[in-house]
Amino acid sequence: SAKTGEGVDGLVDAIIEHPDIKGISFVGSSAIAEYIYSGGTANGKRVQAFGGAKNHGVVLPDADLDQVVNDLTGAAFGSAGERCMALPVVVPVGEDTAERLREKLIPAINGLQVGVSTDPDAHYGPVVTEQHKQTVENWIAKCAEEGGELVIDGRGLELQGTDGWFVGPTLFDHVKPDFESYKEEIFGPVLQMVRAADFDEAVRLPSDHQYGNGVAIFTRNGHAAREFAARVNVGMVGVNVPIPVPVSYHTFGGWKRSGFGDIDQHGPDGIRFWTKAKKVTQRWPDGSAAGDHKEAFVIPTMG
Template sequence: MAISVAVFVGEAINWVDELRDKLADVRPGHWDDPEAGYGPLISRNAKQRVEALIASGVEDGATLLLDGRDCEVSGYPDGNWLGPTLFSNVSTDMRIYREEIFGPVLCCMQVANLDEALALVNSSPYGNGTSIFTASGAAARRYQSEVDVGQVGINIPIPVPLPFFSFTGWKKSFMGDLHAYGKQAVRFYTETKTVTARWPEDNASSHAPNMTIALK
């Protein structure tokens, strides 16, 4: 999942500084490093794209609280490393909001209440996944019902379903008419056959069992 925007509702924005401190303790590393939080980006081009998006966020006026560029991992000088990066004061017209970053970059936004949060999320042309973190069952219930997104997590950061449920992205996050995994995927790979038949009664024989078994 590429959920890269955190929308802080009301006074929750006061947690941004603590979030920055926590992210500063996370570092990338080799696959067998037990202290590493994640690995390198997939390619040099991917790293350059994410770095360009970080630069665009600075140019567009977002506040760069934590900069993961120029990250190095000892013993692996050629790795596509990028450290945790955190922006605040992000707006909907910025590239870092409009584009999926696919890197360790989190954009922070603030709204006054749940109404504004729903309006912000629902105004996006994409609808793959979203999560809400709350202690209020009423808020969670309303969010799951009214949010225009196909995969919703409640106090779960990555709302990817188990394989027997369909991967239900909505809007521009999806093309076609059937989703991957689950029952919809079974339908996608299944050919249906419709047979319409009529057998007049006078064709039936009174001297033999009126049944046929077909095996395939």
């Protein structure tokens, strides 16, 4: 945690409290983001503070499942799942959709190649540290203990000639919203399937989650997509876009515990954060003869 003390913790508080530092931009865990936002704003600073995520991909019955599977494997497992816009939760609507999606997902996930970064055939590489590898594998064990069906287990992956921190692609089915492993961000190559009975439940799942960074909906129905985008309580929505990151001339930012305050990144908010507007009001004399001037006790106008 970021508390006053020595080393990194002391540095965090020094930044928060230093009078010459006018703004702080932070990306990390939600607990630290909230700490920095609260402390920074209390000291009169402008703060961008972005936390964790648990992005959902909602799959309606009319979706193109071949395209969905292609999108999901990249969004869930790319970069070993270590990105704030990864898609670690898939929400098929209806049992038939879930079964058809599962049937297509299993061979696609089993076909993913894990390897070193120099391997052109590798879809992703190791996780960031040995400690994080253990954390991810602990979450896999936790989800199984909670009752999730471990369809594909990525633990224990070993590559010949390497001693890296590799975790294979992992798939869970029948995950429930009360699982701790669903509530928290795993930040690894783990995809959890949470089945929704209907459209309303599919809207409610990401809306009720503590994180609200991004969400995607896969459908051919424009009305359903518009209804979902309007109702879901999440900051960034993708329609048939698995990683809903807007291009950088639009703002980027999540809601709830994914982002604190009202200043996002990029776009107009990025300019607003990194600059400070100055207002200059001017009037130039027209050279009238002395004595023509009248006292003005009103706010300047454009007249």
